[in-house]
Amino acid sequence: xxxxxxxxxxDCAEGRAANLPCNHSTxxxxxxxxxxxxxxxQGPQYIIHGLKNNETNxxxxxxxxxxxxxxxxxxxxxxxxxxxxxYCIVSPKGANSKLTFGKGITLSVRP
Amino acid sequence: GAVVSQHPSRVICKSGTSVxxxxxxxxxxxxxxFWYRQFPKQSLMLMATSNEGSKATYEQGVEKDKFLINxxxxxxxxxxVTSAHPEDSSFYICSAAHLGGGNQPQHFGDGTRLSIL
Numbered sequence: 367x368x369x370x371x372x373x374x375x376x377d378c379a380e381g382r383a384a385n386l387p388c389n390h391s392t393x394x395x396x397x398x399x400x401x402x403x404x405x406x407x408q409g410p411q412y413i414i415h416g417l418k419n420n421e422t423n424x425x426x427x428x429x430x431x432x433x434x435x436x437x438x439x440x441x442x443x444x445x446x447x448x449x450x451x452x453y454c455i456v457s458p459k460g461a462n463s464k465l466t467f468g469k470g471i472t473l474s475v476r477p
Numbered sequence: 478g479a480v481v482s483q484h485p486s487r488v489i490c491k492s493g494t495s496v497x498x499x500x501x502x503x504x505x506x507x508x509x510x511f512w513y514r515q516f517p518k519q520s521l522m523l524m525a526t527s528n529e530g531s532k533a534t535y536e537q538g539v540e541k542d543k544f545l546i547n548x549x550x551x552x553x554x555x556x557x558v559t560s561a562h563p564e565d566s567s568f569y570i571c572s573a574a575h576l577g578g579g580n581q582p583q584h585f586g587d588g589t590r591l592s593i594l
Contacts, residue, residue: 400582409483409570409585410521453520462509462574465583467521 369393370454370468377474384441386471388454391435396458399430400465401439403450410453410467413439444475480504481573483586490561491594497557498589500571506551507573511583512544515568527554551576561593 371389378384390399398417402410414421414428416437421428427440441448453470457463480503488496500510508529513521525546526534533546545557554573558565570588575581 402585404521407568407588407590409481409587410572412582412584415582464511464523464526465572466523467513469520 369456369466372452372454372468372471374469375472375474377476378444380446380475380477381443384444384448384473384475386439386441386452386454386473387436388439389436390454390456393434393456394458397456398458399428399434399437400455400457401426401428401452402455402465403448403452404470405447405450413452441473444473446475446477449473449475481571481584481586483571483589485589486587487590487592489592489594492562493560494593495557495559496561496591497555498569498571498591500554500556500573500586502552502573502584505573506576507554508551508576509574510548510554511572511574512546512554512556513570513572515570515588521570524556558591561591563593566591566593 398415400415401413404410414426416428430437451470451472453467455465457465482501482503484499510527512524514524515521523536524539527546527548529548529551535541548554568588568590572583572585574583
C-alpha cells in the first residue's frame with residue numbers, strides 16, 4: 367500500500383502557481399519524499415525529491431513541513447503542458463529502493 | 478539528465494507469442510532496474526526488481542516463469558513475456574537506478590504498450 371495520500375484531482379489557471387499537497391504521516395526518518403509526474407501514455411518523469419529541507423530546481427519547489435508529515439509540490443507558473451498525474455512517493459534513501467506508486471493527483475491546467 | 482530508453486514502444490502480437498522488451502540506461506550504469514505494469518486508469522504496479530548479475534526479485538503474485546527478466550550488463554535489462562495472452566496486454570515501464578545509488582533518483586523509460594490479440 368502507498369504510504370502517501372493525495373487529493374484525487376485539482377486544477378489551476380495557466381500562468382498561476384499550482385500547489386499540490388501530499389500527506390505522509392507515517393514517514394520514517396530514513397525516507398525521502400519523491401515527486402514524479404506522468405503525462406498520458408508516457409513513463410513517469412522525475413521532478414524533485416527531498417529529506418527535510420525545502421528543495422528547488424528548474425521544474426519545481428518542494429516544501430516539507432518541519433515534522434515531515436506532509437509536503438507540497440509547487441509549480442510556480444503552470445502551463446498547459448503541466449497537465450499530468452503527479453505522484454508523491456516516500457522511499458528510503460538510495461536509488462535502489464523500490465518506489466510504491468499510489469493513485470496520484472491529476473492536475474488539470476486550464477487556459 | 479539521465480535517460481532511460483525502452484524498446485519497442487508498442488507491440489501488437491498474437492496470443493501465444495513471446496515478447497521481449499528492452500530497457501537501457503543510456504548515460505549511466507545501473508546495477509538495479511525495476512519493471513512495472515500499468516493497466517488503464519490505474520497506477521503503476523511494481524512487478525520485479527532486476528539486479529545485474531543475479532536473479533530478479535519478483536513481487537508477490539507475479540509469475541517468474543511468465544515474466545522472464547535478464548540483467549546481463551550494467552546498462553541493459555530485458556523483460557520477456559512468455560506465451561502472452563490477452564490478459565497480459567498492458568503498459569510495461571522500466572526504471573533504472575544509478576550505480577552509485579545514494580541520493581540519485583530513479584529514471585523511467587517511456588514504456589512499452591503491449592497488445593495481445
